[in-house]
Amino acid sequence: MVNLQNLFDIGYDTSLPGDPLPFNSRFYIERPPLEKYAYEEISKPGGLLRIRASQKMGKSSLILRLIHQARNQGYYIVNIDFKQADRQTFKDTNKFLRWLCVNVARQLSMIPNINNYWDEDIGCKMSATIYFEDYILETINQPIFLVLNELHYVFRNAHIAQEFLPLLRSWYELAKQSHVWMQLRLALVYSTEVYVPLNVNQSPFNVGLSLKVAEFNSEQVMEFARRYELKSFSLGNARKLMELVGGHPYLIHLSLYHLQRDEISFSQLLATAGSYDGIYSNYLRDLFTYLQINPELLQAYNQIIISQSQHNISVQIMYKLDSLGLIKKGEDHTFQPACEMYRLFFEKEHLSISNNNSRIQKLEAENQELKFLVNVDSLTKVANRRYFDNYFHSEWKKMEYIQQPISLILADVDKFKNFNDTYGHQAGDECLYHVAQLMSSVIMKNSGNLVARYGGEEFAVILPQTDAKGAMLIAEEVRKTIKLNEVKIPVFGENNNQENKVKITISLGVACIIPQLSFQPEQLLASVDQALYQAKQTGRDRVILSSSFCYFK
DSSP: OOOHHHHHTSOOOOOOTTSOOOTTOTTOOOOTTHHHHHHHHHHSTTOEEEEEESTTSSHHHHHHHHHHHHHHTTOEEEEEEGGGSOGGGGSOHHHHHHHHHHHHHHHTTOOOOGGGTOOTTTOHHHHHHHIIIIIIIHHHOSOEEEEEESTHHHHTSHHHHHHHHHHHHHHHHHTTTOTTGGGEEEEEEEEGGGHHHHTOSSOSOOOSEEEEOOOOOHHHHHHHHHHTTOTTOOHHHHHHHHHHHTTOHHHHHHHHHHHHTTSSOHHHHHHHTTSTTSTTHHHHHHHHHHHHHSHHHHHHHHIIIIIOOOTTOOHHHHHHHHHTTOEEEOTTSOEEESSHHHHHHHHHHHHHHHHHHHHHHHHHHHHHHHHHHHHBOTTTOSBOHHHHHHHHHHHHHHHHHHTOOEEEEEEEETTHHHHHHHHOHHHHHHHHHHHHHHHHHHHTTSTTOEEEEEETTEEEEEEETOOHHHHHHHHHHHHHHHHHSOEEEEEEOSSOEEEEEEOOOEEEEEEEEOOOTTOOHHHHHHHHHHHHHHHHHTTSSSEEEEEEEEOOO
């Protein structure tokens, strides 16, 4: 166990709630027997430890203490954070394993020499195994504590996970029979929120010692308050706070942090907890947004809160809600909201939605024309730029949550100025309407897609959950459709009306990415604009894919 006295000999700790706590932070609260079991497992030859919990439960803080413990025992430390890997790293298993091996070598201050051990004839998994056994472990010849952090990024890429997880299992089993492999001690760290998009009802990897980071109990909350020097914080306060937010480490830390700074009184904290005015509002908004993206989870959670019933809720749905930290099992073995604050907040949201339904239905008919005017381009009858901007940013956030690609297509009518000058502005308007409707006939086959007039003779398309290959196929279909369907231009003669049929073409740029925190939506817009520019510069009537934003599954 870590000597607590040493922790209090340091200066005042300014760690913010939600940040990983340094190994010597005064605000780290041990949760026996969690740390004891973790220390014991990494001390075993060939030990493998799995640390799992929902976000902000303290996984990273625990890992920092394990690293410190391992370093004190003379272990070499390697900390791999899969969040730092580029999207291209997950393109295939070979690229992924080479990235892993090179990073392990560099953190051990070794020259990678990876090509000396990589053999395509035996495959990348065997090559990685030989690299670790004959190079990494043989050279170091001392215990190595290898932390694989943010492993849920691997789980999200099924084609990688299906190869990598069995490989880890084989390394763990090798350690039971090989002295060389006994030097490797593994810690796998991941957030259980990943279970939601995976559609599973159990952990995707069941090897080694599994530790789920637990909530605080009342004694630990009181110890936390003592370290914050909140002398007036009583056991009664601790129990009231835990009735409100449970023992969630982040929510407890956030509460004590604000109380210590005198930014809110304890009574105000309790009164505003379940509202958008309280200190927990950002956390609650994130939870609510996550459930909105997964309507079946939101519906089930509302049922648990409002009806206090689990009838007809599948085991898989309950497992996902538990993985998100939203429910807990009561004394009667039924599930209930994990804390009172969740019940208050989601009950209020449900009531607000229910009360608004009738009003919305009544106003919907009255607002249809207004919505049409606000969101639809009056000439082409497709979405306007304003609606495009709002929808694009909304879909970007959704795709970021579920880690799915989003594609953009930007199209421009070729030589439109010449068309206008030759046939007149009325014909130009007819041309734009013609293009918009043909694009819609191709694009709107999927309900989540959107066609919008981007400006002038430019049109933009949003394709959620579509990779670059799919977007290129759609763009090419649009190009061919417009080229095959001529624009009809009325010609008014003295005796009768006639029509001219004029062929037109368009140029299209395509860009695709899986949204990440390190990217901004505007970067994708800039890349698709550049791709369109290249299409026009290289002869028009063609589709060009961005070289920098071109994600393929």
